Amino acid sequence: MKILAFAEQRDGKFKKVAFEIAYAARQLADQFGGECAALVIGKNIRGIAAELGGYGITKVYTSEDEKLGLYSSTAYARIIADAAQTLAADVVVLAASAMGKDLAPRVAAKLKAGVASDCIAVKKNGDSILATRPVYAGKAVIDLKIRSPKMVLTLRPNVFTPGGVNGGIASIEDFPAKLSDSDFASRVTGVSVTKAGRPDLTEADIIVSGGRGLGGPENFKMIEECADVLGAAVGASRAVVDAGWRSHEDQVGQTGKTVSPSLYVAVAISGAIQHLAGMSSSKFIVAINKDKDAPIFQVADYGIVGDAFEIMPELTAQMKKTLGKE
């Protein structure tokens, strides 16, 4: 069994999830007693490729080209599928990130591979792989057997976390991209940052979310202040997004983002079933709500039944103190 891990980078820096993919691919390869290599695509990326050695990757292929500095689904998918074929890889592993989710179906269709998306566990199952993944935004979980000889997996960020960096060394080899203009039929021409200074919901280790109980968009300032002390992302319930208080990009839950941070703080969120589906797999959940019967308390590890307007400033102040940020 040979596994190819696609290690995602932007602007010449690996995304955190790239190391998770490298680590998970290594673990999976070990179950089969198989081989594992990584592929990096972009501009000026040869210098970072060696970093993957610390996560169990011994061979890194780099596809470097001026034109690959900005993402192109058509060109990147071509290179990944070409590499999988050239290296006779049986499995391609990508992140269930904006880029990985865009690439995986294309790569799978090129390789006639079955795809398991957004996996939270993957393991050897005879000659095949059994993937475990959430469905219905996390209201249920399925085991998925891939029947095809070639397989494509995307792994949920924040789940396959490597324990740390080891002293492994990776050898680096060029994998020249053979591309024509038609491979850039879809191409990115620019990137704009919408949330400067705050992590994205799907990548954040901590999320502080607000609900309709906050009364109005201006009161999200309390949520943002707390989030900024923690280096956290700011989330919102659907009610808040539908009311136009926050952008849809902030919505947590079914028809929004499904998240699994280490800590999820739900402030003035009652916990509708759609919201609970999207955040219940968080490792620790804190609920702050006036209504002691709010469903959010059913999934919370710690709760305070009380008024967010009274509790949040105190919480932010105490966090500052504890983290030495006063």
Next chain:
Amino acid sequence: MKLFVCVNQVPDTETKVKVGQDGKTIDRSEVNLILNPYDEFAVEAALQIKDKSGAEVTYVSVGGDSHKEVIRKALAMGGDKGILIKAEGISDSSAIASMIAATLKDSGADIIFFGKQSIDYDDAAVGIMVAEILGLPSASVVVKLDLDASGKKVTCEREIEGGRETVELTMPCVITAQKGLNDPRYPSLKGIMAAKSKPVQDLAAPPADVLTEVTAMRKPAAKQPGRVLGTDKSAVPELVRLLHEEAKVI
């Protein structure tokens, strides 16, 4: 211009999922089925092009007879006709994509729209697979869409972590729609009446390889309710201490 919108029928978001007798799919006995929410943004995007510059809009769904309900719902919003590819009980994205691609291969489609994912299996794969099989470029998770006046190019914005990418695509192409792309219209009474007489064609499912198989479905381990630490701000220091010292998450 010829536009296609692929629509799916899914359990509504209120659904409390129960695992069915087969242990592999959900119990559908008390489930309310709706047009997949993300598909509404895809429908609206196509209808806005039709309103502005004229286009033929055709809806395509893969499923059993009940999927005609979502085709009719979309037709009530607007558009011209529907195609139901009759295939029941298939959840494998590769198989569904190859059926849609076989159906639309010679359709002369300028843009094929999808919702960014169906909210049942959350695979977010079918639209992009259809693009690849048909040799078309795609943009997924699109929140802004502009057609070039020449009719040969589409510029859109797609959501990525912490920002947006601007993507340029040649036409024909595939677009998958994200919430925020537009505000889907409600069907008018006139629209609902008109939809009843719009043609919906039944099509036998083209052959397709099913590449994945669900072997088991279960509910995630239920989270146990934890501790209520207090009823006012005096509980805050204890909360912060627990998060810092016991949970070690801050």
